């Protein structure tokens with residue numbers, strides 16, 4: 146059994162890459178998706194949870210059994226919670242209240258204390274999730290993973306995601322596309338890949354309402370507007386984003402991202418979160434503007450299982466007036482004709 150002598154942290158990474166078929170059939174470029182949702186905590190953030198906490202532990206800043214505090218949209222929390230489980234640490238996660246119930250409940254079930262804060266307040270408001278996390282850190286004896294300003298976030302991708310992609314693909318692609326939140330994924334991965342592939346184009350995906358694309362293009366801060374997509378875009382500039390590592394940003398909107406997220410499941414069997422739909426949409430928009438076809442690699446950050454009450458819930462889609470795929474009325478009618486007239490129904 147020596148071969149299985151590993152814990153849950155040891156199996157983070159080495160995620161597979163699949164090529165899209167039907168969803169991108171109208172473009173000549175090839176789109177490849179790296180399925181980061183197959184990490185044990187269900188997202189790419191397992192990589193930073195493990196790396197940041199291990200680095201803290203190696204430096205003596207986090208003791209086994211110690212307390213970890215983080216401001217998270219849920220995925221980094223899950224990654225940190227895995228580390229906390231293995232090392233007997235406690236964790237407190239501060240979250241904005243727009244995050245899905247699945248993410249909040251999972252963190253509580255993993256043994257963490259979760260603090261919910263209003264989404265619709267300025268970052269410097271004392272009730273914002275950044276401010277609350279900072280207050281906890283000032284007043285508790287804890288290790289602050291601080292994904293928005295800790296350079297070990299991009300460093301973790303420089304040391305794991307970047308080399309892994311290069312090894313898996315042998316550098317045989319033209320463009321790398323990732324959604325940007327803390328910017329850790331795109332900044333660290335781009336730094337490694339551009340060292341090996343100087344001609345690589347790196348495209349960031351930003352939701353409409355976020356300030357990142359405008360800041361990249363002009364250096365100016367603008368006012369942010371709310372949007373529904375989770376994990377992407379910001380209303381401030383995290384110091385973990387290296388704007389020089391990003392060649393271009395593409396804007397995507399909530400509805401088109403969610404519609405594509407569901408299409409990825411229905412047409413490709415890719416059960417991913419909304420930021421994957423957003424990133425694939427960014428890749429398609431990038432491809433549509435090309436003169437000649439390219440090979441484009443896209444990151445799928447997290448699992449659809451975290452959004453079953455939202456994107457994968459038809460009632461939720463309808464409540465936002467988002468477009469739903471039509472059901473097969475003919476098949477539904479023939480099923481209905483067979484069903485007992487009461488108590489049994491298609492849902």
Ligand SMILES: Cc1ncc(COP(=O)(O)O)c(C=O)c1O
Pocket residue numbers: 218219220221324325326327328329330331375376377418420421446447
């Ligand atoms: C679902 C999801 N997608 C994408 C991202 C963006 O990744 P990064 O923070 O590395 O820019 C995040 C970050 O929280 C996320 O939670």
